[in-house]
Amino acid sequence: MLLSDVSWTVDEGERWVVLGPNGAGKTTLMLILAGLMFPTTGSVELLDEVPGAVAMSELRTRIGWASSALAGDLPPRESVLNVVMTGAHAVTGRWREEYDEQDLARAQGLLFDWGLEAFADRTFGTLSEGERKRSLIARSLMADPELLLLDEPGAGLDLGGREDLVSRMRRLALDPAAPTQIVVTHHVEEIPEGFSHGLLLRGGRVVASGPLGDVLTAEHLTETFGLPIEVQSEAGRWHARRARG
Numbered sequence: 663m664l665l666s667d668v669s670w671t672v673d674e675g676e677r678w679v680v681l682g683p684n685g686a687g688k689t690t691l692m693l694i695l696a697g698l699m700f701p702t703t704g705s706v707e708l709l710d711e712v713p714g715a716v717a718m719s720e721l722r723t724r725i726g727w728a729s730s731a732l733a734g735d736l737p738p739r740e741s742v743l744n745v746v747m748t749g750a751h752a753v754t755g756r757w758r759e760e761y762d763e764q765d766l767a768r769a770q771g772l773l774f775d776w777g778l779e780a781f782a783d784r785t786f787g788t789l790s791e792g793e794r795k796r797s798l799i800a801r802s803l804m805a806d807p808e809l810l811l812l813d814e815p816g817a818g819l820d821l822g823g824r825e826d827l828v829s830r831m832r833r834l835a836l837d838p839a840a841p842t843q844i845v846v847t848h849h850v851e852e853i854p855e856g857f858s859h860g861l862l863l864r865g866g867r868v869v870a871s872g873p874l875g876d877v878l879t880a881e882h883l884t885e886t887f888g889l890p891i892e893v894q895s896e897a898g899r900w901h902a903r904r905a906r907g
Contacts, residue, residue: 675838725811792827850900
């Protein structure tokens, strides 16, 4: 297991960002939180339930999950509308599930929220990277989850795509009716305004955890990424670079 001695509690309504270098254990942590992996030691409680002790198919519909790894499981010839709709049942393709007019209306509303209304009839495989990322997030919200997990939503995006995504994530983060949110990223520049807490990982262990302003310090980021880092916050956005000298 890539994680060791990780003790972490996320309270309802909080917005967390998880940062760390490659191999830090971020994706492993997210797979556990999504109910897709079980720890070999220790215990996990998700939404007041113990994974494995309840029907996982039901628990997973309470957790919104978006990841580049998931994109590979989605049929490339499925329409974008259908991709979003399948999030209602936490499945990766239309099969024998039943959907009603309310499901259709919600999926169409999510496509609009994430700037995808013009792509409803396009096949998922023809989308750009940014369009795929937004489709996955829309899908993750389809079941009106209590917990939203976004694994590196900004990976592979150009500057325009990243800023459009961060802007939409900001609106979601500031919405008091939105679910509890956990976002994994490598870059502090991808943290939207409205996020309240941070978790830093290195080598499968916690470097720092708590309110974002206490966690995103030069000292903690230097320890996390293994080289001198300086960090600044301006107008709700964060910026980091290698320390001068």
